[in-house]
Amino acid sequence: MGRKIKVVVVDDSALIRGLLREIIDAAPDMQCVAVAPDPLIARERIRELDPDVITLDVEMPKMDGLEFLSRLMRLKPTPVVMVSSLTERGTEIALRALELGAVEIVAKPKIDIVNGMNNYADEIREKIRAAAQASVQRAAMPAVPPSHTADAVLPKQSKPLLKSEKLIIVGASTGGTEALKEFLQPMPADAPGILITQHMPEMFTRSFAARLDSLCKITVKEAEHGERVLPGHAYIAPGHSHLLLGVSGANYICELSQAPPVNRHRPSVDVLFRSAANVAGRNAVGVILTGMGKDGAQGMLEMKQAGAYNFAQDEHSCVVFGMPKEAIAAGGVDEILPLREIAPRLLHWLNTKGGRATRI
Incomplete structure (x- = not known):
């Protein structure tokens, strides 16, 4: 031989x-x-x-x-x-x-x-x-894109716009496809508007949104640039663009950007979270679910500093306890819960005058 x-x-x-x-x-x-x-x-x-x-x-x-x-x-x-x-x-x-x-x-x-x-x-x-037997070639260029911060997409603002409408802002990565299903299914038809960044290849986000739409009481769709954020709707970042929360007149809107990847991701959770900190401030509730890496940690801290109340999935229920762990370590998280408890607790918090729970 x-x-x-x-x-x-x-x-x-x-x-x-x-x-x-x-x-x-x-x-x-x-x-x-x-x-x-x-x-x-x-x-x-x-x-x-x-x-x-x-x-x-x-x-x-x-x-x-x-x-x-x-x-x-x-x-x-x-x-x-x-x-x-x-x-x-x-x-x-x-x-x-x-x-x-x-x-x-x-x-x-x-x-x-x-x-x-x-x-x-x-x-x-x-x-x-x-x-x-395979022939592998040296990568001619770095396979991982440069690691920009959210500054590459939008600057941080110190004074969010004052509105009364509540929003739910969610970030997820590895394991997030199933975690998002469990999070969204309990949401009632009149839930606040929800913006979601899930790390996912471009060819899958539209069908993923359609699948969730068929399983949930709320409407779930792939986000489109300039569309109004409505109650009872969830908007998923398309795989080719960052999703940002914006405003047009008195309305919150979805904005899409093809600015450079942030934390090697486009869409990036940090970008979505920063936009929520800039625009919604204390009217936003942040959620960070299972995922690898640190995308979302800095943005969630900025949301908290702007007055948002934030939830993280606990280690036991995560497929990968990377993104929640980093957000917790950065100081941006108020409550850490098993996946199945996040949606009920978030809805309870929203229904009790902004929540009276003790921050961690």
């Missing part, structure tokens, strides 16, 4: 690292030459061992897998198989991984991990073999 395929396994779970090593080493044509619990250690192992294939998780300490993948493809292109519970085919994370240069994707089982991984053993080995 010829030379074995050399594989480096990168995953923060010791259990998964061990299972993947066993699966790889059980095949006569491949060998797990190293395992690493985070991308920084992985970088050293890759330099030392020059593997043929890398298996890579998404959620890891020190640097998430997508950022590591992007850097790897710019500096040392190597075939990568993503192995993560977040890379089910068709999800925004899976699509992003493929865009950044991953060759294959395997979804980790969410329950009974040991048996589930063993059931996937043949698939994992076949995908490693396929990846080892």
Whole structure:
């Protein structure tokens, strides 16, 4: 038999690292030459061992897998198989991984991990073999766009306009498609207008809005530039543009902008939240749901400083406790709740003269 395929396994779970090593080493044509619990250690192992294939998780300490993948493809292109519970085919994370240069994707089982991984053993080995044959090219340009702040889209204002109409402003990313469904379904037909930024590829936002519209009492649609924000309606940022809250006369309106990405995202949650701080001030209620990264943390703090009351999804109910964690750490959050409790509590707060709950 010829030379074995050399594989480096990168995953923060010791259990998964061990299972993947066993699966790889059980095949006569491949060998797990190293395992690493985070991308920084992985970088050293890759330099030392020059593997043929890398298996890579998404959620890891020190640097998430997508950022590591992007850097790897710019500096040392190597075939990568993503192995993560977040890379089910068709999800925004899976699509992003493929865009950044991953060759294959395997979804980790969410329950009974040991048996589930063993059931996937043949698939994992076949995908490693396929990846080892792949030709990957060095990225000619950075795959991740520059990380601007919301200043690239609009300046921060110190005095919001004074209106009485309440609004709900929501940001989400990884896991947000299901979280938004659970948040929006309890909303009554006369709920305040809702503006939503969900990190999602352009081709999916319109159909995503239509799906939510079919499941909710309120009307849910993809936002259009210049349209009035109405009670009983939710407006989802299209995947190609930032969504901002604006005003026209006495009305709140949706504004769309194709300004540079902020926190590497367009649409960006920080942009939406800053616009709400600028325009609505204390008449806005902010909500930050599950998501990877820090987009929305600074904007939520600005909303709070402008008088808004803000909710964050708790760690236990998040798919990824990244964006809520960063918003909490920044000091922009008033209440931290399980997903199922956010909508009822928010509606109660709105119905009690602006809320009397103690801020955290």
